[in-house]
Amino acid sequence: MVTDPEETLAQLVREALAAELGEQYATADPIIRPSQFADYQSNAALPLAKALGRPPREIATAVAARLATQAGTGAIDKVEVSGPGFINITLRDEWIGGQAVSQLADPRLGVALASPAQRVVVDYSGPNVAKELHAGHLRATVVGDAIARVMEYLGHTVIRAAHLGDWGTQFGMLIEHALDIGEQATAKQLETGEFTAFYQAARTKFDAEPTFADRARQRVVELQAGNEQALRLWQMLVDDSMVYLRDVYARLDITLTDADMDPESFYNPVLASVNAELEDKGIAVIDDGALCAFPPGFSGRDGRPVPLMLRKSDGGYGYASTDVAAIRYRLVDLKVDRIIYVVGSEQHQHFELVFAVARQAGWLTGQASAEHAVIGLMTGPGGQRLKTRSGEQIKLVTLIDEAVDRAGEVIRDRYADPVLRQQIAESVGVGALKYGDLSVARDSSYVLDFDRLLALTGNTGPYLQYATARIRSIFHKAGRDPAAVTGPVALGEPAERALALSLLGLGRALGDVSAAAEPHKLATYLFDVASAFTTFYEHCPVLTAEPAVRDSRLALAALTLRVLQTGLGLLGIPVPERM
Ligand code: ARG
Numbered sequence: 001m002v003t004d005p006e007e008t009l010a011q012l013v014r015e016a017l018a019a020e021l022g023e024q025y026a027t028a029d030p031i032i033r034p035s036q037f038a039d040y041q042s043n044a045a046l047p048l049a050k051a052l053g054r055p056p057r058e059i060a061t062a063v064a065a066r067l068a069t070q071a072g073t074g075a076i077d078k079v080e081v082s083g084p085g086f087i088n089i090t091l092r093d094e095w096i097g098g099q100a101v102s103q104l105a106d107p108r109l110g111v112a113l114a115s116p117a118q119r120v121v122v123d124y125s126g127p128n129v130a131k132e133l134h135a136g137h138l139r140a141t142v143v144g145d146a147i148a149r150v151m152e153y154l155g156h157t158v159i160r161a162a163h164l165g166d167w168g169t170q171f172g173m174l175i176e177h178a179l180d181i182g183e184q185a186t187a188k189q190l191e192t193g194e195f196t197a198f199y200q201a202a203r204t205k206f207d208a209e210p211t212f213a214d215r216a217r218q219r220v221v222e223l224q225a226g227n228e229q230a231l232r233l234w235q236m237l238v239d240d241s242m243v244y245l246r247d248v249y250a251r252l253d254i255t256l257t258d259a260d261m262d263p264e265s266f267y268n269p270v271l272a273s274v275n276a277e278l279e280d281k282g283i284a285v286i287d288d289g290a291l292c293a294f295p296p297g298f299s300g301r302d303g304r305p306v307p308l309m310l311r312k313s314d315g316g317y318g319y320a321s322t323d324v325a326a327i328r329y330r331l332v333d334l335k336v337d338r339i340i341y342v343v344g345s346e347q348h349q350h351f352e353l354v355f356a357v358a359r360q361a362g363w364l365t366g367q368a369s370a371e372h373a374v375i376g377l378m379t380g381p382g383g384q385r386l387k388t389r390s391g392e393q394i395k396l397v398t399l400i401d402e403a404v405d406r407a408g409e410v411i412r413d414r415y416a417d418p419v420l421r422q423q424i425a426e427s428v429g430v431g432a433l434k435y436g437d438l439s440v441a442r443d444s445s446y447v448l449d450f451d452r453l454l455a456l457t458g459n460t461g462p463y464l465q466y467a468t469a470r471i472r473s474i475f476h477k478a479g480r481d482p483a484a485v486t487g488p489v490a491l492g493e494p495a496e497r498a499l500a501l502s503l504l505g506l507g508r509a510l511g512d513v514s515a516a517a518e519p520h521k522l523a524t525y526l527f528d529v530a531s532a533f534t535t536f537y538e539h540c541p542v543l544t545a546e547p548a549v550r551d552s553r554l555a556l557a558a559l560t561l562r563v564l565q566t567g568l569g570l571l572g573i574p575v576p577e578r579m
Contacts, residue, residue, distance in 0.1 A: 002099055002102045002103045002106055002109075002110030002504070002507075003099070003110075004110075004504060004505065004507050004508050005039070005040070005075070005091060005096075005099075005501065005504055005505075006032050006040065006505075006508060007508075008075050009030070009032050009040055009042070009075065009076075009089055009091075010030045010032050012067060012070070012074075012075065012076065013030035013032065013042045013044060013063070013067070013087070014026055014027070014028065014030050016063045016066040016067050017030070017044060017048070017063060019066055020059075020062050020063050020066055021048070021052070021059075025048070028044060028048065029044065029047075030042050030044050031043040031044045031046075031047075035086070035088050035089075037080070037082060037088045038078070038080065038088035038089055038090040039089060039090050039091045039501065040088075040089050040091075041082075041086045041087060041088045041089065042063075042086070042087040042089065043085075043086055043087075044063070044087070045057075045059040045060035045063060045085040045086075045087065046084065046085055049085065055085075056084055056085030057081060057084065057085045059085065060081045060085035060086065060087050061081050063087060064079045064080070064081050064087050067079045067087070067089065071092075072092070074092070074095065075091055075092060075095045076089060076090070076091065076092060077090045077091060077092040077093070077095075078090040091501070093491040093497060096491060096497060096500050096501055096504070097487075097488065097489035097490055097491050097500065097552075098489075099500075099504055100487070100489045100500045100503060100504065100555070100556065100559055101486070101487040101488055101489050101555070103503065103504065103506075103559060104485070104486065104487060104555060104558060104559045104562070105486065109506055109507075109562060109563060109566055110504065110506065110507055111153070111154070111506055111507040111510055112507060113154065113155035114154040114155050114156055114511075114514070115155075117154075117155045117156050117157065118156045118157070118336075118337035118338055119156070119157045119159065119334070119335065119336040119337050119338075120151050120156050120157065120158050120159065120336060120337065120338045120339070120340065121158075121159045121160075121161055121330050121334070121336050121338070121339040121340070122144055122147050122148040122151065122158060122159070122160055122161065122340050122342065123144075123161045123162075123163050123262070123339065123340065123341045123342065123343070124140055124141060124143070124144020124145065124147070124148070124160070124161075124162065124340075124341075124342035124343075125137060125140055125141040125144055125145075125162045125254070125256060125342075126140050126162065126163060126165070126343055127162055127164055127165070127241075127245055128164070128165035128166075128241075129164065129165060129166040129171075129237050129238050129241040130170075130174055130190075130195045130198065130199050130237045130241055131165075131195055131196070131199055131241075132193070132194075132195050132196050132244070132395050132396070132397070133245075133248055133395070133396040133397075134393035134394060134395055134396055135378060135386045135393065135394040135395075135396060135399055135448075136344065136377075136378070136386075136393065137396055138378065138396055138399065138433070138437060139375045139376075139378060139437045139442065140342050140343055140344060140375050141249075141252065141254055142252070142254075142434045142437045142438060142572065143342055143373070143375060143437060143438065143442045143519055144340075144342035144373075145254045145255055145256070145572050146438055146513075146519035146522070146570065146571045146572055147340060147342065147373070147513070147514075147517050147519060148160050148255060149255065149569075149570045149571075149572060150510055150513045150514060150519065150522065150570050151514055153510065153570055154510060154511075154514055156514075159330075159334065159336065160255065160256055160257075160260035161260060161262035161326075161330075162256050162260055162261050162262055163262050163263075163264065163326065164261040164262065164263040164264065165264055166234075166238050166241075166263040166264055166265050167263070167264040167265040167268055167322070168264070168318070168319070169216075169217070169220050169316060171219075171220060171223055171234055171237070172216040172217055172218070172219035172220030172221075172223065173202045173203065173205075173206045173212075173213075173216040173219075174198075174199070174202050174237060175216075175219045175223065175230055175233045175234060175237075176202070176212065176215050176216045176219050177198070177201060177202035177205060178233050178236075178237075179233070180205075180212075181201075183233070183236075186198070186233075186236070187236065187240075190236070190237065190240035191240060191243075193240075193243070193244040193247070195240075195241065195244070196392075196395070220316070224268070238263075242258065242261075246258070248396060248397060248400075251400060251426075251430070252400065252430060252434065252572075253430065253572055253574055254572065255572070262326070264319075264322045267322050267325040267326055267329065268317075268322075270325050270329075271317045271321050271322065271325055274321075274324060274325045274328055275291055275310050275311055275317075275321065277361070278293060278310065278324070278357070278361060279291070281360070281361060281362075283295075283357060283360045283361055284310055287307060288313065289313030290307075290309055290310075290311060290312050290313045291309075291310045291311035292307035292308060292309055292310060293307065293308045293310060293324075293353070293357045293360075294306070294307055294308075295308065295353060295356030295357050295359075295360055296356075297356065298349070298352070298353060298356070306349070306353065308320050308324070308350075308353040308354065308357055309321075310324065319350075320350065320353070320354065323350070323351075323354045324354055324357055324358070327339065327354055327355075327358045327363065327364070327370065328358065328361070328363050331358065331363040331364055331368055331370075332363050336368070337367060337368055337369070338368065338369050338370075338371075339369070339370040339371070340371055340373050340517045341370070341371070341372045341373060342373045342375060342442075342517070343372065343373075343374075343375060344374075344375050344377075345374045345375060345376055345377070345443065347372075348372055348374060351370075351372040352372070354370075355370045355372075358370065371517065373442060373517040373518075374442065374443040375442055375443065376441075376442065376443045376444045376445040376446070377445040378437070378445070378446060378447075378448050379445055379446070379447050379448065380447070380448060381447060381449070382447075383445070383447065386448060399433065399448075400429070400430060400433065402450065403429035403430065403432055403433040403450065403453070403454075404425050404426050404428075404429030404430065405425075405429070406429065406450050406454055407424075407425040407426075407428035407429035407432060407454060407462075408421065408422070408425035408429070410428070410454055410456070410462070411424055411425060411428060411579070414579075423576075424576050424578070424579060426574075427465070427574040427575075427576040428454070428461070428462055428465060428576065428579070429454075430574060431461035431462065431465055431568075431573045431574050431575075432450075432453040432454045432460060432461040432462055433453060433461075434461065434571070434572060434573055435453070435460060435461030435464070435523065435571070435573055436448070436452075436453040436460070436461070438519050438520060438522075438523045438571050438573075439459050439460075439520055439523040439524070439527070440520055441518065441520050442517075442518060442519070442520065459523070459524075459527040461573055462579075463527075463530065464526055464527065464530050464564060464568060464573070465568070465573070465574075465575060465576060465579055466579050467530040467533060467534070467560075467564060468561055468564050468565060468568070468575050469576065469577070469578055469579035470537075471533070471557050471558075471560060471561040471564075472561065472577065472578075474542055474543065474554075474557055475554070475557070475558070475561075477543060478542075478543055478554065480554060482554075482557070482558040482561050482562075483558075485551070485554050485555050485558040486555065487551070487552065487555040488551075488552065488555070489552050489555050489556060490548070490549070490552045491552075492549070493536075493539055493540050495532075495535050495536040495538075495539040495540055496536060496540055496552075496553070496556060498532050498535070498536070499529075499532040499533055499535075499536040499556055499560065500556060500559075502528055502529050502532045503529060503556075503559050503560060503563050505525060505528075506525070506563050506566070506567065509521055509522050509524075509525035509526075509567075510522065510570070519571060522567055522570060522571060523571060525567065526563075526564060526567040526568065526571075529560060529563055529564060529567075530560075530564060533557075533560045536553075536556065540553055542554060542557060
């Protein structure tokens with residue numbers, strides 16, 4: 001069994017607290033933190049002293065003495081009290097080495113399965129039919145995918161949901177425009193995936209020609225009533241959009257499949273009955289002809305309650321109504337424990353209102369949770385929104401192309417073979433772009449700077465990819481297979497010890513990602529591991545060391561490789577074999 005060092009110490013400190021202060025302290029928070037003076041420290045004595053009215057140092061000294069009785073056998077090497085009552089704990093080298101060997105032998109790399117396993121919906125990417133993905137979709141897609149992968153690795157049942165925008169009033173306008181220019185011309189234009197031009201032409205007419213707008217509104221009514229021609233044209237828009245989305249997702253290595261699209265149209269048949277349920281429960285009321293919910297606790301700047309609009313006064317249903325039906329379906333029918341909405345910060349109030357309504361309606365109860373994993377803005381230099389020169393949204397595909405082109409420049413001189421070079425440029429470019437997103441807190445905004453993302457040093461995708469390639473080449477030179485290395489691991493140098501200790505933190509990092517849906521915690525962890533490896537490799541010769549030392553160092557290198565590969569895989573970062 002591999003155990004996380006912090007968890008191991010937490011357990012030991014809890015036992016010591018119980019022995020010293022009484023059984024009721026077996027559940028006290030041991031407050032384990034990394035320490036400047038040792039590997040970890042427990043700060044437990046400070047709050048307990050206050051509660052017990054005893055000097056903190058006295059409690060710390062007594063607990064430390066109990067812990068010290070185990071020194072030299074299990075996990076603990078040395079215990080010391082410092083400052084107002086910190087208990088500084090140093091781990092035993094042999095214990096760390098032994099844990100590293102078990103981790104290397106474990107197919108799950110020492111990561112425990114979550115208990116209890118949950119059913120989790122991850123709602124992410126948020127694509128729309130007949131619209132191209134733009135720069136703003138990158139983060140909601142990449143971050144959501146990493147969350148889904150990590151949750152799955154931890155043993156949860158993950159239901160991916162892209163909540164495809166395939167319904168609503170804009171389809172009247174799109175269908176009408178398709179009929180105007182002719183079905184064949186429409187098909188031709190959409191096959192190329194150039195939706196933006198098509199959408200904009202429809203929009204322009206809608207805004208400028210009242211008769212077109214009237215016809216468009218009539219089309220929506222027809223579509224919703226199941227008119228055959230309207231449905232056929234709508235299906236064409238959906239199908240062509242799916243061809244395009246599959247392509248982009250494949251290129252970005254996003255795990256969404258057709259089955260995960262969770263289209264808005266899926267909820268159309270139940271919108272009326274869900275709204276009726278809310279009216280019956282007194283949660284939704286008619287306001288100015290529209291059906292609205294006013295969940296308590298939300299007021300606007302004018303102090304008036306904020307509405308969640310469920311049905312417009314013209315009888316049409318909107319985005320909010322669909323999200324209300326979707327959350328009901330997920331909680332009541334799919335019986336999920338947790339829903340994570342990975343969506344831009346501008347929709348925060350929308351989700352807060354939807355969650356409040358779900359709570360009022362009794363769908364979101366007790367153990368179940370819904371959370372908005374807020375996505376911040378990716379901006380251009382200077383912090384403004386990313387725009388093309390003509391002021392339009394930058395297409396996601398344009399960003400990917402640019403990342404790959406620039407990656408090609410970075411590695412140009414290393415590969416003579418153009419095919420191989422292009423393959424690696426694709427991995428490095430896509431990896432750099434995705435990692436750039438994943439390495440910052442998802443709710444903060446960040447400036448898109450390709451030079452920084454593609455740098456071979458620092459907390460970047462290429463640095464981590466390069467670290468794996470470098471370890472592979474060590475094994476290549478040694479003529480050894482990293483999968484066949486088993487240890488034992490003997491820790492002599494401080495750099496070896498620091499590396500081994502950081503490798504043991506994988507499970508904790510993944511738990512942190514899952515707790516608050518924050519993949520950057522895994523990125524930070526992997527960067528720490530790669531940095532620890534760099535220091536190790538600078539100070540500890542591997543291939544030229546004597547056989548026993550070499551085997552131990554090869555084991556550390558093999559474990560580093562697997563931790564990095566697994567972690568990058570969970571972030572969805574491609575790992576090229578060579579670089
Ligand atoms: N398609 C939506 C948009 O473009 C995002 C969907 C987010 N998910 C949700 N359940 N509302 O804004």
